[in-house]
Amino acid sequence: MPEEEMNDLDDEASDFEPESDAEEEDVKLPEAKANAIYDRDGIMDKLGDMSWPQDVPWIHRLSVDVDRGQEQEVDVNDDLARELSFYTQALEGTREAYEKLHSMGLPFLRPSDYYAEMVKTDSHMEKVKGRLLAEKRKMEEADERKKAREAKKLAKEVQAQKQKERAKQKKGEIEAVKKWRKQRQQSGFSGGDKDGDLPFDFEDGKTFERTGKKRPGVAPGDRSGGKSRQGGVKGRKGMDKKMKKRETRDSKFGFGGKKGMKKQNTAKTTDDLRGFKQSDTSGNKKRKR
């Protein structure tokens, strides 16, 4: 019994397979429809019947035959090539038509001041414009992000180099001063002409001028080089009184946050009477201290 079943299934499967292979794509089945009707004479008769007479002026027909130089190289499934071929065909056709129209002296293109109803509404064109702009913006953003990434990588290297250079320069200057001092010492503080050249050749009048490179958004009177506006400990020079005050306060009172839970007395700090002046009784005397 299982063999019979098997045989049945076999037959069905064998029936299916050649058909499905041959007719899976709807292309090129000459053997399937060898008897397709093609009545060429009938067609030409009909064509003669229904077509306009041959001497109808071209302006009524407005049709252009474009002969694409290469014959049928376009693969249907290659979207880009196919669309390109359509585009070139239309372009060629338009050029030819333009020549003809121009020779006939007829207006061809719409002048810019001719306003009339268009086939797509204005609101629709707004949507199209919005979409185009959005696409452009996305592309630009992506470009910028890429550039920023690259620039970051580069910037690190550049910064490192600059720091090295600065360090070297500083070293060089210090060395120069030392040498000058030594020279002076050796020459016995004679204060001659030699002093003029070497040690101060780095000066160039630039030492007391800060570089014009301030970070953007810094007030022109800012003498800290824009660094005081930066956050982070790395940028601080600690020169400002504010910074010192801030630092002491931070160390004593913490950095803000939940009230009361941050600083608690430890064994050491309860006996720490550093902040208090013993003889200061300017407040309420009755208050227990």
Next chain:
Amino acid sequence: MGKKRKHREAESDTNGSEANKEDAASERPKRTLLGWKEKPKENEDNATPGFRNKEKVLVTCSRRINFRYRHLMLNVVSLLPHCKKDNKVESKETKGATLNELVELRNCSSCLFFECRKHLDLYLWMAKCPNGPSVKFLVNAVHTMEELKLTGNHLKGSRPLLTFSANFSKDAHWMLLKEMLIQIFGIPKGHQKSKPYHDHVFAFSIVDDHIWFRNYQIAVPHNESDKVSRGSLEKMTLVEVGPRFCLNPIKIFGGSFGGPTLYENPFYVSPNQIRALQKKQKTGKYAKKVKAKTRRKMHELSNPLEPDEFADMWKE
């Protein structure tokens, strides 16, 4: 009926006024093709100047048409100002006599009938109505004008330039189709709703035995009104307006919506058949699996394995 007469009168008025534009007054057609004299809306063919294209296209669809195909039909209606849009026709009436009557009733000379079957396939009938040939196409690859990727725009009702690829003259049925396309998709010169300039172009190409339709806007940067200089001809670009579709001719009939078959596409496989075959393939898969199982069983029964020496080794 009264409406018909008024319409005819109005037409004859415009005839008279427009005839002045032509070189000679419009004469009676010297050559009456298939007795068109009594139907003034048909093509009046004159050998001498005064040819008037009086093409009118009736555009209808069947019921239960898909949204995408309905939009395609509406796009076609907006592209052809010489068309008349009619109500949906019942599915029983999609063949033969009723459509012909409808076309005559509306005084049209050709018809574009969008037939949608099973909410999936769109068939387009293109027919020249009183006696002309008709073609049935299967429509694929539909993109309507509402797609935001098609960014062009043109005047509503401006006459298009029609470009055909060279292989339209290769064979008889292509030539017939080309003539039908010119007559249906070309807007008559001097039509009331037509606009004067030519700012879009239709591209019909035959690739892989399908007719591909594209509609492009002609964009030329020019500063003066009409004078398009030579130089700007090179800078002419085309922007696609849409819609886009691909036509697969199925059959060409000698009469309108019927008649003797003049041409049958040998490579055409109906989409129903394709779907059926795909389903059959799937059923075939299961059957094959079952068959493979039974075959394996038979094979095992017929070739029993030798008892394994070590089978009992780990048995408790």
